[in-house]
Amino acid sequence: METDSAVGGGRNLAGVLARRWHLLLAVTVAFGAAGVLLSSLQSTLYSSTATMLLNDPGSTSVFSQNNRVIVDPSRYVRGQASYLTSTEVLTAATKILHNRLSLDELRSRVTATSSDQLEQVTVTATEPTAAGAAEVANAVCQAYRETVRSSAAQNAKSTTDELDQTISRLRDSISELDGQLASTKDGSADPALSAARQAAATQLLTVQSRADEIAVDTATYGDGVQMFEEAKQPSSPTQPKPMVGGVVGAFVGLLLAATVVWWRAEYRRRADEKQEPATVLGVPLLGEVPEFVASAGGRALPAAYEPSSPAGEAYNFLVESIDFAVAATARAWPEGGAGGRVIAVTSPRQGDGKTVTTLNLAIAMARDDRRVAVVDGDERMRGLTRLAEVPDEPGLSDLGADVPVDQVLRSLDLDSTEGLDVIAAGARLEDPASFFRTGRFRGAVGRLRGHADIIIVDSPPLLAVSDAAAIAAQADAVVLIVGRGTPLRVLAEVRHRLEFVGTPLLGYVFNKSTGSRRRYGHYGYGYGYGQQPARTAALPAGTAGRVPDQRLGSGGRHAEAKR
Template sequence: MELKDYWRTIRRRWKVIVLCLAATLAVASVLTWQTTPLYSSSTRIFVSTSPSDSAQAYQGNLFATQRITSYASLVKDRPLAEKVADDLGGSIDPDDLRDEVTATVDPDTVILQITATDADPILARDIAQAYAEKLKNLVGNLETPANKNQPLVKASIVDNAQVPDVPVSPQPVRNLGLALVLGLLLGVGMAVLRELLDTSVSSAEDVAEVTPTPILGHIGADTSAVKRSPAEVLSDVTPWAEAFRVLRTNMQYVEVDQDQRVFVVSSSLPGEGKSTTAVNLAITLALAKQRVALVECDLRRPLIAKRLGLDDGVGTTSVLIGKVALRDALQPYDETGLDVLACGPIPPNPSELLQSHAMEKLLGELREQYDIVILDAPPLLPVTDAALLAAQADGALLVVRHGKTTRDQLRHAVERIEAVDAKPIGVVVNLAPARRTGKSYGYGYGYSYGYSYKGQDPTVNDDGSAKRGPDAHRRGRQKRRS
């Protein structure tokens, strides 16, 4: 990964970083709050000899420097701890005292520092002072030669222990600072790890890695739109409706040499939004005054009739078995100009019906009557229905769900289509996050400019005349042909 890849990962996975940071700060705060405050008190001992001249003073200083390290090790001995415990009244266990006391020697000096730490500041002072007194007496006894009254080395207390005012532990600022650094490192590490392990389709580069098929549409998430009538939503001026208009515009450049085009809309797995995309794309095309038919070919889990509020008593299966004529089974949707062929009764053998001669005849009739036919097919990976339809159509439009559909699933879906000598004509990214810069999928402009005047009809000029876009030119050509 390059530096820009790390920055992109941080921007995409910032929630993971914030979560790790908040967790480490919370843990550090709880531990700091629950930790018992400890106080520390210190005393200093000076070790010296009694020389008679300057030469002996130098030798005595070297001797004291060598011996002071041994005195520091005596502080951790149990005999000295027992004497200190007796001096303090015998209420403290000697082993506990050994854990609370440390002795350090200042480098290149003859000064020994004894430090005691305890939850009680007064007791910490008493322990440190008692250790200093007992160590001074012990050094005097150990360094006094036999049959003599004066020791060769003398230990003197030069700094008595004091009652501390501020605890040495815990240290909230230090603990929270370390937690902050640790949380950032952990968060960035988790974000990078998730990025490396994430195989979902979340950018144009992910799609390009699987297939050269272009991305024709980028549909955002709009929870309010799915609750309203599609005809009402797509007639409004919203980012949701504009996304399908962009998809409609891009569809005009697919199979431009054919006047009648049949496209299959499918996905890798259920739940990726292929039926919603098929319905809204068909309505958007119909609103542009094109002759459009939407055919429910998902004969296992049909959704179109319920979504559009149409009768599902007759439909595709009824036409395929010859029970109803195509013209009688088609239903107009609202005032959009869209004709819908619902599923009809669910058959026990969907695959056999979809690859039958009756299906081939049905598609032929639809080609003669409509400019564009949209076939809502089942997902490609669980069943073969969509691949069978793609072989009879002019191409397949693949719907992928941002952050959920994996690259392997998309690759297998493309392979299913190509295995029957069909071709994917484009990819639609569904439920993609809204980004003003749009770098992930190549959309460089947001919607704030286009929607500044909510009452403005995008198909009408400022002077009230109709705009002549690509659809208007297409209708003009159709009128001239007729």
């Protein structure tokens, strides 16, 4: 889904970096200074390069096809570049340098490369002094040329020696044939002897010509270097270069800092504005409830005590939004179902204000002359039971054990809530998750459908325990309470969890908004699992934002406080 991109790539990179410019600048300067310092600590080294343009080995008869030696010029040049750093050449170079450097030192300070386009090799030497670098590069080239010249001379001598032996044998053969021709009795030439003598003479001329050609080519080819450009003393060292080190360090620092800032911004990105959760959840905003202070004896119920306040009006608007969302979603629900609809109210995590939102939503719905049942489905925390100030038992768990429905229905000790029934959590269960997964919870909800037009279940946080997913699976729809500051990555996990459950998500309520606070502050919320809190523990936290400027559809409901 395209909503996934909102978590990882929804922000403008330039904007994120601009807000952290001071951090980026500090890291860049620090890394640049470190680069300058590290470069300054390096030992001083100079590099000098000598260049040799080699003869084309195919341009002389020494490497001709008649001599059965075919050489690819580019391959030949690559081979000579490797030969330049061979033990044979470097050993000769150490002698030229009067053993100033050992063979291993020379090998570590000299490199040779070949050109792909030209028959050219370059020799680069690195030394602590400029003069030393040039001296080493030139010494290696000199050693190479002397070695090649010596090798070529030896090869030519070996070849000409063999040719001289052939010439000597041919001359002896010709002399013998001449003697045989001269000894004939009638003085007439024997055709066979004449032909043999002619063939030997021709071969002799060929071999002599070849020997002369090799001698000329050897003198011409020499060391195989057509042009040699000596290495010069460099004017500046190759290291240290503090400015280069500083630039590289600054670039690395900037890149590293930008990466960390971007990663932290995306990883820690939170829903600080009411529309941000929609980019991740892919569902509409149902309402925005502001932070407010509890009133009237410390109960956080503005829908009952202050229905015309910003928070009270926010809950009234939330009822309208849910009505429209339910109507739009009803087409996907099975036809023929009897009784009221079940809406599970949950949140991503503890402290999002889920329980307070659930009870205020139920109170606002009850004013519309419909029967509303609000159920405490958070068996572990039982926050709705405490907020409504009703006994724990009998309740939901007892209803699943076939206790009559009229025995679990409780009324709020409030005016104008005649249509609202509260179902407490009930007797404590050893395995709450099993209760919600099995038919006991399904049966309890089914029995409530005949007594209410709409059933609202206060579920545990979706990512806290498995109960919430089990409750959502049995509900007709889900409403998600998103507290301001919720990480978007958490919302992405919630969306994936609800997609797995399959129950429609009507939308979300943006809770604890600061968009329209007026005189309303905030109230606390304590949520945890494990040790059961006392009844005097802090109640679940405040709910999301302010009333949106536009209502969904026409004919909005008017929330009037019934006295």
